Amino acid sequence: MPVLLPTDSLFILMLLGLSGLLWRSLRREHLRRPWRQVASSRVAMISAVILLTYLLIALLDSIRIPAPASPKGGPNDAATFVGEPVTLLDLALDRLREGQEKTYSAPLAVYAHAREMTRRPDGREIWTYPRLRFGGGHLEHPETEHGRDLLRLAAGGLLMGLAAWLAGVTILILAARPWRAGRVERLGAVRRGDAAIPWRAVMLTALAICLLAGLMAGLSRGYHVLGTGKVGEDVLYQGLKSIRTGILIGTLTTVATLPLALGLGILAGYFRGWIDDVIQYFYTTLNSIPGVLLIAAAMLVMQSYMARHEAEIASLATRADFRLLALCLILGLTAWTGLCRLLRAETLKLREMEYIQAARALGVGRIMILWRHILPNLFHLVLISVALDFSSLVLAEAVLSYVNIGVDPATESWGNMINSARLEMAREPAVWWSLATAFAFMFALVLPANLFADAIRDAFDPRRAE
Amino acid sequence: MIDYLLRRLVHALPLLLGINILTFLLFFVVNTPDDMARMHLGQKHVTVEAIEKWKHERGYDQPLFWNGGAKGVEQVTRTIFYQKSLGLFLFRFGRSDAGRDIGADIAQRMWPSLAIAVPSLLAGLAVDISLALLLVFFRLTYLEFWGGALCVALMSVSSLFYIIGGQFLIGKLLRLTPISGYDDGLDAIRFVILPVAIAVVAGIGSGVRWYRTLFLEEVEKDYVRTARSKGLSEARVLFTHVLKNAMIPILTGVVVVLPLLFTGSLITESFFAIPGLGSYTIDAINQQDFAIVRSMVFLGSVLYILGLLLTDISYTLVDPRVRLS
Numbered sequence: 001m002p003v004l005l006p007t008d009s010l011f012i013l014m015l016l017g018l019s020g021l022l023w024r025s026l027r028r029e030h031l032r033r034p035w036r037q038v039a040s041s042r043v044a045m046i047s048a049v050i051l052l053t054y055l056l057i058a059l060l061d062s063i064r065i066p067a068p069a070s071p072k073g074g075p076n077d078a079a080t081f082v083g084e085p086v087t088l089l090d091l092a093l094d095r096l097r098e099g100q101e102k103t104y105s106a107p108l109a110v111y112a113h114a115r116e117m118t119r120r121p122d123g124r125e126i127w128t129y130p131r132l133r134f135g136g137g138h139l140e141h142p143e144t145e146h147g148r149d150l151l152r153l154a155a156g157g158l159l160m161g162l163a164a165w166l167a168g169v170t171i172l173i174l175a176a177r178p179w180r181a182g183r184v185e186r187l188g189a190v191r192r193g194d195a196a197i198p199w200r201a202v203m204l205t206a207l208a209i210c211l212l213a214g215l216m217a218g219l220s221r222g223y224h225v226l227g228t229g230k231v232g233e234d235v236l237y238q239g240l241k242s243i244r245t246g247i248l249i250g251t252l253t254t255v256a257t258l259p260l261a262l263g264l265g266i267l268a269g270y271f272r273g274w275i276d277d278v279i280q281y282f283y284t285t286l287n288s289i290p291g292v293l294l295i296a297a298a299m300l301v302m303q304s305y306m307a308r309h310e311a312e313i314a315s316l317a318t319r320a321d322f323r324l325l326a327l328c329l330i331l332g333l334t335a336w337t338g339l340c341r342l343l344r345a346e347t348l349k350l351r352e353m354e355y356i357q358a359a360r361a362l363g364v365g366r367i368m369i370l371w372r373h374i375l376p377n378l379f380h381l382v383l384i385s386v387a388l389d390f391s392s393l394v395l396a397e398a399v400l401s402y403v404n405i406g407v408d409p410a411t412e413s414w415g416n417m418i419n420s421a422r423l424e425m426a427r428e429p430a431v432w433w434s435l436a437t438a439f440a441f442m443f444a445l446v447l448p449a450n451l452f453a454d455a456i457r458d459a460f461d462p463r464r465a466e
Numbered sequence: 467m468i469d470y471l472l473r474r475l476v477h478a479l480p481l482l483l484g485i486n487i488l489t490f491l492l493f494f495v496v497n498t499p500d501d502m503a504r505m506h507l508g509q510k511h512v513t514v515e516a517i518e519k520w521k522h523e524r525g526y527d528q529p530l531f532w533n534g535g536a537k538g539v540e541q542v543t544r545t546i547f548y549q550k551s552l553g554l555f556l557f558r559f560g561r562s563d564a565g566r567d568i569g570a571d572i573a574q575r576m577w578p579s580l581a582i583a584v585p586s587l588l589a590g591l592a593v594d595i596s597l598a599l600l601l602v603f604f605r606l607t608y609l610e611f612w613g614g615a616l617c618v619a620l621m622s623v624s625s626l627f628y629i630i631g632g633q634f635l636i637g638k639l640l641r642l643t644p645i646s647g648y649d650d651g652l653d654a655i656r657f658v659i660l661p662v663a664i665a666v667v668a669g670i671g672s673g674v675r676w677y678r679t680l681f682l683e684e685v686e687k688d689y690v691r692t693a694r695s696k697g698l699s700e701a702r703v704l705f706t707h708v709l710k711n712a713m714i715p716i717l718t719g720v721v722v723v724l725p726l727l728f729t730g731s732l733i734t735e736s737f738f739a740i741p742g743l744g745s746y747t748i749d750a751i752n753q754q755d756f757a758i759v760r761s762m763v764f765l766g767s768v769l770y771i772l773g774l775l776l777t778d779i780s781y782t783l784v785d786p787r788v789r790l791s
Contacts, residue, residue: 284481285488289767
């Protein structure tokens with residue numbers, strides 16, 4: 001029986017809602033046209049594949065089951081002491097989670113990053129780089145075997161990735177039912193890369209992702225692919241776990257903004273008069289306060305609230321989860337004003353359109369007009385702003401965590417990784433892999449998100465549509 | 467004009483009052499002075515006397531809005547709202563929870579903030595506008611495509627990476643500038659170069675994209691076609707006609723952030739250990755000094771509203787078509 005934390009259930013609900021909306025809009029011709037434009041763009045489709053991979057990892061990391069009674073769970077891994085439920089992602093990455101080292105070690109290393117006193121078998125103590133417990137622990141003579149072993153594991157992993165990709169492609173091709181008339185020609189067009197939807201680019205992106213995942217999986221059978229952090233935890237595992245935090249902040253925050261922005265924006269625009277004045281005053285006031293400061297103030301207040309209710313949020317996981325949820329809500333409460341202003345202006349314009357006046361003349365009720373005639377016509381604005389906000393929210397998480405007003409320090413997040421990397425870069429020799437990992441994971445999420453958002457804006461913004 | 471300004475100032479008053487009440491609610495009602503005291507004195511094993519003493523020393527031991535125990539005017543004046551919140555309107559910031567004079571701190575710390583923020587803004591503007599004009603000049607070529615792609619890539623990197631990477635590369639490996647720190651007078655230049663350079667680089671992605679859209683909008687207008695049909699070269703059209711007309715949105719976009727330059731940048735200042743208002747705020751957040759955070763929230767809001775006002779005025783100055791009424 002899965003255990004759900006509040007953010008987990010909200011995230012899953014949101015994904016369900018999102019797919020519902022997407023399915024609905026694909027069934028209507030006037031909404032299908034812009035989606036078709038998005039789908040025909042090669043950059044957008046490649047970005048979509050990468051974003052979906054991230055979403056999938058976040059989803060896997062949001063389904064929790066009670067911890068199996070594991071005898072291996074040492075006392076040193078704080079986040080998963082006995083009794084805390086583990087996610088599906090944790091189960092899949094069991095090797096990474098269990099393979100703890102003492103402290104820093106470089107990517108794919110066999111020896112630790114820093115020297116320490118070690119006792120040789122013959123009883124002498126020498127000042128040297130000790131062997132790692134997990135990284136290359138299976139090697140007898142690391143000097144001679146290390147390179148060959150790496151190649152062996154990498155090749156095995158790549159083959160595994162290739163096999164997974166081939167299996168996926170075979171299923172897709174079978175699903176396209178090539179025995180039907182004309183389908184073979186269309187598959188040929190996909191292979192040549194001149195199909196209406198750039199399937200070939202999608203497939204190649206999927207291949208790249210499969211190969212990368214296979215390579216990582218293969219190498220991580222014997223090594224820490226991206227090294228280990230301060231208390232010996234695997235950096236690759238940290239980076240993968242951070243995906244959920246980043247995605248959650250990017251998506252749940254916008255979900256938190258929508259009710260306020262939509263409700264108040266439509267009310268102000270449609271009813272005008274004093275309602276408009278009050279709502280405008282409200283959002284102008286909120287908007288005048290510099291965002292970071294408002295977030296900082298709200299987070300300080302939230303921290304003291306948590307301190308008062310310590311008994312109710314006792315466990316580490318619920319604490320971290322509560323703080324993540326609070327951060328999303330606070331970010332949402334400070335971010336809704338921009339969208340609200342846009343929606344108000346659009347509603348002001350829409351309410352004077354002929355079809356609204358016709359509906360009014362025919363005696364359609366106010367609520368029905370708002371629901372059936374105004375709300376659907378604001379859809380494109382909401383979609384564009386959600387898409388554009390996503391990447392800036394992911395970036396904001398890192399900054400906020402650095403200022404200590406972000407997620408809980410116990411939560412794996414890119415912001416926390418960067419935060420600790422500050423001191424690591426000052427070491428001699430520098431520990432660069434934590435920072436590089438956080439950079440790579442963030443960049444690989446934010447860049448496709450930006451590109452995809454651009455494609456969405458170009459397709460849905462009526463001013464840009466040709 | 468004077469009439470308009472007065473009216474705008476009167477309009478700003480309810481806004482400021484709203485901000486004042488909002489911060490008051492956040493800091494004193496949702497989160498009572500007792501909670502603040504407990505956070506500072508440690509959560510457990512705090513005696514009631516210790517909390518009362520902490521509150522008394524900082525003047526938090528009065529009623530919130532209405533003092534029933536006092537006489538006459540003092541019923542209103544001897545309250546937290548009057549003493550701690552209304553004073554902000556006259557820029558009386560009071561003392562921080564650690565006992566320092568906030569007003570004096572702000573006056574002293576705003577100069578280092580300005581020393582970083584003003585050069586960053588000017589250099590950023592120059593670089594962004596020239597690059598955006600170049601992209602527009604080479605539009606419909608490969609250069610524009612790859613330039614645009616580079617902008618998106620630059621935009622997708624967190625500002626923290628620019629700072630950490632810049633400090634590591636220029637400060638630690640190449641040893642061109644000190645990694646962090648600050649000095650008074652002309653010696654400050656050594657310390658200012660790196661933060662300014664990083665701020666400019668970090669802003670290129672979004673800045674160039676923004677100015678490029680401004681220029682592209684302008685390029686499609688009729689006067690540009692006229693200028694071209696007169697036989698002017700493309701460079702002449704862009705760098706004199708288009709640039710001059712695009713100056714209006716550019717200027718007003720800059721004016722709105724001018725007052726906020728005082729408060730500095732939170733992240734840059736704390737990374738480079740610059741004793742400005744940004745690092746002041748961050749330290750206050752980390753030490754949970756509510757008095758300073760409250761003052762900075764109010765100051766920031768006042769400056770933002772001032773920026774909006776300045777924007778309106780600057781419209782009339784640069785664009786003769788706009789008249790304020």
